[in-house]
Amino acid sequence: MHQAHMTINGRAVTGSGTFDVRNPSTGQVIGTAPNGSAADLEAAVAAAHAAFPAWSAKSDAELAEACVAVTNKLNAHAEELATLLTQEQGKPLNGMGSRFEIGGAGMWAGYTAGLSLPVKVLQDNEQGRVELHRKPLGVVGSITPWNYPVLIAVWHVLPALRTGNTVVMKPSPFTPLATLRMAELLNEVLPAGVLNCVSCDDKTSNLGAQMSAHPLIRKIVFTGSTNTGKRVMASAAETLKRLTLELGGNDAGIVLPDADPKAIAEGLFWGGFINNGQTCAAMKRLYVHDSIHDDVCEHLVAYAKNVKMGDGMDETSMLGPVQNRPQFDIVSRLVADAKKKGEVLIGGEPGDGLFFPATIIAGLKNGDSLVDTEQFGPALPVIRYSDVNEAVRAANDSQNGLGGSVWSSDVEHAKRIALRMETGSVWINKHGAIQPNAPFGGVKLSGLGAEFTEDGMKEYTDGQVIFS
Numbered sequence: 001m002h003q004a005h006m007t008i009n010g011r012a013v014t015g016s017g018t019f020d021v022r023n024p025s026t027g028q029v030i031g032t033a034p035n036g037s038a039a040d041l042e043a044a045v046a047a048a049h050a051a052f053p054a055w056s057a058k059s060d061a062e063l064a065e066a067c068v069a070v071t072n073k074l075n076a077h078a079e080e081l082a083t084l085l086t087q088e089q090g091k092p093l094n095g096m097g098s099r100f101e102i103g104g105a106g107m108w109a110g111y112t113a114g115l116s117l118p119v120k121v122l123q124d125n126e127q128g129r130v131e132l133h134r135k136p137l138g139v140v141g142s143i144t145p146w147n148y149p150v151l152i153a154v155w156h157v158l159p160a161l162r163t164g165n166t167v168v169m170k171p172s173p174f175t176p177l178a179t180l181r182m183a184e185l186l187n188e189v190l191p192a193g194v195l196n197c198v199s200c201d202d203k204t205s206n207l208g209a210q211m212s213a214h215p216l217i218r219k220i221v222f223t224g225s226t227n228t229g230k231r232v233m234a235s236a237a238e239t240l241k242r243l244t245l246e247l248g249g250n251d252a253g254i255v256l257p258d259a260d261p262k263a264i265a266e267g268l269f270w271g272g273f274i275n276n277g278q279t280c281a282a283m284k285r286l287y288v289h290d291s292i293h294d295d296v297c298e299h300l301v302a303y304a305k306n307v308k309m310g311d312g313m314d315e316t317s318m319l320g321p322v323q324n325r326p327q328f329d330i331v332s333r334l335v336a337d338a339k340k341k342g343e344v345l346i347g348g349e350p351g352d353g354l355f356f357p358a359t360i361i362a363g364l365k366n367g368d369s370l371v372d373t374e375q376f377g378p379a380l381p382v383i384r385y386s387d388v389n390e391a392v393r394a395a396n397d398s399q400n401g402l403g404g405s406v407w408s409s410d411v412e413h414a415k416r417i418a419l420r421m422e423t424g425s426v427w428i429n430k431h432g433a434i435q436p437n438a439p440f441g442g443v444k445l446s447g448l449g450a451e452f453t454e455d456g457m458k459e460y461t462d463g464q465v466i467f468s
Contacts, residue, residue: 021174034180036200047193067158090323138165153171222243247402251432258413265303331379405427405428423443
């Protein structure tokens with residue numbers, strides 16, 4: 001049984017109560033996390049606020065060195081964090097599971113450590129010199145989801161630290177253990193108060209809402225649902241907080257008639273089913289040209305049949321359970337509705353506990369709930385089309401705009417189609433392959449702002465222009 005602690009001002013804090021954390025593969029309680037109170041949050045914000053002057057005064061080189069130390073600490077404890085992550089999140093240890101996530105966290109941290117926002121000279125002539133400086137904001141609040149709890153925490157925290165901010169973070173109550181442990185580890189190499197981590201059950205206590213309204217928190221970075229993002233934005237309005245919101249996606253993939261169905265089957269499957277479909281930028285709907293529709297479905301189903309689903313602690317599992325009961329119920333409801341309108345090619349029936357088999361359903365169209373609604377689970381609708389312009393219109397017929405993909409043997413043609421898609425990212429012959437050297441963010445209701453690279457770093461700063 002893992003007993004987690006919050007970290008406030010460099011110290012382990014138990015809080016006045018705890019809540020259970022269960023393994024979604026087995027239903028068993030595998031740990032407890034502190035049910036933090038408003039007083040705990042106040043202490044964390046006060047600690048971050050007090051630590052800010054000294055931390056923000058560090059040189060660029062000193063901040064980079066500190067972030068390298070953070071990276072090394074993450075890498076040194078990778079297996080410990082991966083095991084804890086699998087136990088609470090359900091994803092397999094292997095494949096694109098927990099070891100993949102923790103390895104990605106270390107890689108992203110290391111890349112971010114090497115970034116910099118030097119002074120930019122806008123003018124230097126006989127009329128004077130004009131410089132643009134980037135200054136840290138202060139205390140940054142990070143609210144993370146349950147699908148990639150450690151990796152997304154790193155996406156939030158590292159650019160904040162690298163630009164001289166201090167942080168208060170709060171993980172999802174479904175997956176708090178690995179994040180709380182990560183905060184403990186990183187505090188071994190960071191000054192007290194620079195990184196604080198609080199947790200709560202979001203029922204008897206809701207620290208996330210208090211964070212987004214807190215007057216001493218200058219920025220909220222939030223990853224999660226669009227509806228919750230709207231509430232964060234409304235709550236932050238009173239203090240005019242800076243916001244980075246990476247919200248829901250209903251990503252479309254478009255398979256052009258010249259694509260090779262067998263060659264793309266594996267990429268299509270993992271584009272839709274990575275992390276059991278519980279990925280913001282997973283492919284949530286697939287548009288396939290009529291001429292190759294049946295072949296694509298045949299090869300996609302053939303590949304899916306060989307993907308083993310099981311307990312994440314089983315080294316041979318490639319997919320795990322849906323992480324929590326509310327999400328499982330959403331997937332079950334959407335699939336049940338889709339079965340009335342389309343043809344189930346594989347899966348379709350809920351399994352034991354929180355296991356839902358990889359499900360592919362053909363014969364659906366825009367207007368059907370599984371097509372229009374982000375399922376965030378292992379169910380992929382396949383929509384037949386006959387005209388590419390029709391497919392682009394259908395793909396864009398969504399309030400979301402996070403990612404999309406185009407599948408074709410002609411990359412240049414695929415790029416021309418990609419430019420017509422109303423999304424923040426488009427991939428050619430793959431889907432969801434985000435990387436630290438490319439900005440990432442959504443359009444429409446999929447969010448505000450950018451993450452990664454210098455573009456993402458700037459969002460943790462205020463610009464100040466110096467005229468001399």
